[in-house]
Amino acid sequence: MAQREPVMNERELEEFLDEVFPQQRGKFTIEKMASMEARLRMKITEAELRPGGTVSGPAMFTAVDCAFYVVVLGMIGRQALTVTTNCAINFMRKPEPKDLVVEAKLMKLGKTLAVGDATVFSPGVEGPVCHASLTYAIPPAR
């Protein structure tokens, strides 16, 4: 089949994130938006660190959830109400207390459901620190 192309680019997606989540302005940099995949960088601050100098589980959840939101919106366009219905997340390695890099991929982009996964990397750590499978519900177009 013909490859499906994104309908929003990196800069448009960042502006949209800043618009709908103003309290997180500047937290995410969208490094890449391509067909059915995206790569983000997430700034980690003091509040997201844990004893032992690592990044908290909820911060990693935020990273995969946001990356998946971006890859879905990049493909279907501005739909703030798209919501996560399901996420299965495995924590595999201790991240460094540094920014995270997340790669999200869509495996299915249907009319009502999007299914895919997201992998989190921590610079300096070999192998992914975290992996998640996600499902998003896409609200019917009006």
Add this chain to the structure above:
Amino acid sequence: MAQREPVMNERELEEFLDEVFPQQRGKFTIEKMASMEARLRMKITEAELRPGGTVSGPAMFTAVDCAFYVVVLGMIGRQALTVTTNCAINFMRKPEPKDLVVEAKLMKLGKTLAVGDATVFSPGVEGPVCHASLTYAIPPAR
């Protein structure tokens, strides 16, 4: 078999949370710690709200993760390094922009793994807003 009893009570668990997560002091109230189960209340602040007046997915993840941490520690005692290895979470209903109540239950408490689930309620919403299955790795005693 004889029912296994908790080794920490509500107040001891709250103090421990404040000690290991000082940046979240006062965020969680532990309403109940009983055999293999716990109930918590989590304060929701402006930063955790989303457009449409609801609570964010990462905030609900934080709620289930913390509740499961509490029920595990309540049964095995102070072990800050216990870590989530796996979480499968379903988002079912839109919570109100209010505090969340979480009930966590252990289904297995082995020497190296604890398995159970956590259910999130939003006062005023009928039925759970979110449900998660979690696995924790318990570090070997030294």
Add this chain to the structure above:
Amino acid sequence: MAQREPVMNERELEEFLDEVFPQQRGKFTIEKMASMEARLRMKITEAELRPGGTVSGPAMFTAVDCAFYVVVLGMIGRQALTVTTNCAINFMRKPEPKDLVVEAKLMKLGKTLAVGDATVFSPGVEGPVCHASLTYAIPPAR
């Protein structure tokens, strides 16, 4: 809210299973169908045993999947095309090489999605042997 009642009883559900899955006739006994919950018994045969005298993972998956199918159909009526979209399953204890008992519960029964869980017991084993969270897609009525 008023409690929602089942629209099929135990015997009707068993007959429906035998009709749509004739190759499994007699494998499942439906012990209970009540509001938003069901209990089944699944016959275990030689082919589902594993070395060490235990029941295979795929057999336990079959048990949770069938029990969830039954509880959904019991509430919405005969809809053979209802399909599993998602299942997160934790294997906790080694079952005995015997029949399994499964309890399924619905936490949400919407127009297009049903969400709930199923817990598997093995007679003689203390505590559940397996627990799963499941999501079903309900096809639009015609």
Add this chain to the structure above:
Amino acid sequence: MAQREPVMNERELEEFLDEVFPQQRGKFTIEKMASMEARLRMKITEAELRPGGTVSGPAMFTAVDCAFYVVVLGMIGRQALTVTTNCAINFMRKPEPKDLVVEAKLMKLGKTLAVGDATVFSPGVEGPVCHASLTYAIPPAR
């Protein structure tokens, strides 16, 4: 780091499967075993078909579970007692009533836990029909 190499090849793995699961002899063909990944083909028989001419969910679970078992054993050697502790599976598309192809990948191969995923393809269907994240417990060496 130096790439970790498999310790069993395709033929050795097939022989091992036939030995530990004699009731499934010939069901799986191992097409590839490479560093941290494997590809299998699973024969589908009448018993695994469903109304509407598709493959059952439990058959797809069997495919991902077996493929993950193979990739783990291919890397660590013959350990029949390695067991699935957790699987999160998404069913995305209706497979054809034909043999399935499964690709399994390891993301982490620790001393006690192996974590990775498996993707199922149905010849003639565009895109994966099913995707699963799995965790295996590796028993301590004696």
